[in-house]
Amino acid sequence: MVNIIPNIELNFTHKQFAHCENGVVSNLLRYYGIELSEPMVFGIGSGLFFSHMPFLKVGGIPVTSFRPLPGIIFKRISRRLGIKFEKHKYSNPHKAMDALDENLKNNIPTGMLVGIYHLTYFPDPYRFHFNAHNIVIYGKKDNNYLISDPIMESYETLTYDELLRVRYAKGTFAPKGHMYWAKTIPENIDIESAIIKGIKHTCKDMLTIPIPMFGVKGIKFLSKKVRSYPKKFGARKAASYTGQIVRAQEEIGTGGAGFRYMYGAFLQEASVILKNDELKKLSYELSEIGDLWREFAVIIGRIVKNRNKADESYDKAADLLLVIADREEKFFKKLKSSIT
């Protein structure tokens, strides 16, 4: 490859975050002088969610998810803060790399979607074919791209070929060279109204979607499924199915217990900005609900370790999910009324 640009390194400060989508937004905005914490981005972008979709399978296992589809948080936060992003996909991989170089030349730190599987600096146990990971490129040095990956503690680098490969990973959510950068940033950001919009949206998602697979209803639905797993599928498969729930719940990027702790941190920050003490109380209540999710993970962890024996703990896990659903229903109702 011809080195078409000299070394460029933007004055970009990287911070590590739990979740990549929040992290990239937070890191990019800091470059333009807007300091928003990860929980703030997560809360305003309404990142907390629950869904269980038995017909949607990954690797043959039904999907349970604690977050909305990739890209949704990003869309919501930019709308609510009034930030305009420029977005592009490229059918020609080399053009996608040229466009990136052009951006760097113009001092624009650039976010992009990449696949994890070929991300060389990632720990091997976490390298599977997940294509909606977000990173920022903020420079180029000796033909290596300088990477700010929100999951990593410090800066990383990738060669031209390595970066091209992850930008053109194939499969579900194939990134197709997708990249994005801040276009216009408003002078004044109305953070209060953005927070309230974010909270309202989350309450709506958790309480009122009229399909039993989403929100609080989804948790009850999952409880029923978990109870039926050992009889329906046998010990081994039932263990895989429930194991996926905990993998989603404690995945890198959740900040623990299915994002409940991260949302708690958001509510605490919001209580100060909105001068609303009720939100602070609720932030502690949500931490307790997060603890219940962890208890659930402990039961499943035990089931998975003894996966060759049928186990009566499935009932215990299913009962606990009902308790959680009940607590979350009450919680989100209180949260809704606390901001109206």
Next chain:
Amino acid sequence: MKTNDVPQDDANMLQGKFKEPVYSIDTDGNYTTVKSVGWDPKNAVMQEAWDNVNEKIEQTRQKVLSGNLSPIAYYIEKNIMDAGLVAKYMGIWKWKVKRHLKPRNFEKLNDEILEKYAKVFSISKEELVDISILNNHK
């Protein structure tokens, strides 16, 4: 969760490459992050997923060694892929990839296609066609 309760159960899942921030509440009642190297239940479910993957790889390895499947089948499992995903990387139809899983069809593949498969699996063409090396891939 309180900051003191953030688990530090290391099963080398992060290979020392980083630690994960976990949101928790400190003694003054403020949310903060504590970095964690892992947690038992999470390590257990991760291990279970990898055990399943490794079991499939081993079964397929045996089938390739006994001549029932082509090496492509082995490298598909090894890369946690399936025929559909490989087809997308290859830019060919899925049914074609499935055909190439049969040893007698695999033998007829030309160098260009073999090179392409090898690249998808991040190995050389020579490695791809040399079934004997699978004896040592345990």
